[in-house]
Amino acid sequence: MNIYLISAALLGLMYVGLSLNIARLRTSKRVSLGDGGDTELRNAIRAHGNFSEFVPLCLLLIYILSVYYGYRTVAGLSGLLVVARVAHAAGILGIFNQGRAIGAVLTTLIVAVCSILLGLIGLGIRLY
Numbered sequence: 001m002n003i004y005l006i007s008a009a010l011l012g013l014m015y016v017g018l019s020l021n022i023a024r025l026r027t028s029k030r031v032s033l034g035d036g037g038d039t040e041l042r043n044a045i046r047a048h049g050n051f052s053e054f055v056p057l058c059l060l061l062i063y064i065l066s067v068y069y070g071y072r073t074v075a076g077l078s079g080l081l082v083v084a085r086v087a088h089a090a091g092i093l094g095i096f097n098q099g100r101a102i103g104a105v106l107t108t109l110i111v112a113v114c115s116i117l118l119g120l121i122g123l124g125i126r127l128y
Contacts, residue, residue, distance in 0.1 A: 003071075005060060007078035011085060013057050018048040018089060047092040051085060054107050061114035068121050069128075081110055 025041045026032065035042035037088045059079050088103020090096035120127065 003075035004066065004078045007082050008059055010017070010060070010082050014085060014089070015048075015051060015055070017074065018044070018051055020106065022048055022092075043092050043094065047089045050092070055081070055085060057076065058107065058110050058114070061118065065114050065117055068126060069117065073117075078109055080106060084110065 022041070022044050025038075025044050029038050029041055030038060031038060031041060034046055058077075062074060062077045062081070084101070084103045084106030086103070087099040088107065089095060089099070091101065091103060092101025117127065
C-alpha cells in the first residue's frame, strides 16, 4: 500500500503543478477565461483536464482492487499510473513527442485491467 500512497501523493502534486502552470500562462498571456486562442494555454488546459478526468477513476479502481489483490498488483498499477500521467502531460505540453500516445495507451490499459479484474471478482472469479 505504500507505493499506492506515494503514487497518489505524487499525482496530487502533479495536479497542483498542472494547475499552477495554467495560472502562470493565464497571467503571462493575460487570459482570464478560456484559452484566448493561445495554443500553449489550450494545451496546458487539456493536460490538466485530461489528468482530472482519468486519475481519480484510476486511483479509485486501484484502491478497490487492493482489497482483493496483493502488493505487487497495486504497486505495479500505481507506479504505472504515475509513469503514464507524466508521459501524457509531457506529450501534450510538447516536452516528449510520443508522451501523449504512450500515456493515453497506458492509462486506458490501467482502467481496462482494473475494470476486468473487478468485474471478475464480482462474478466470484479471482485470477491469482
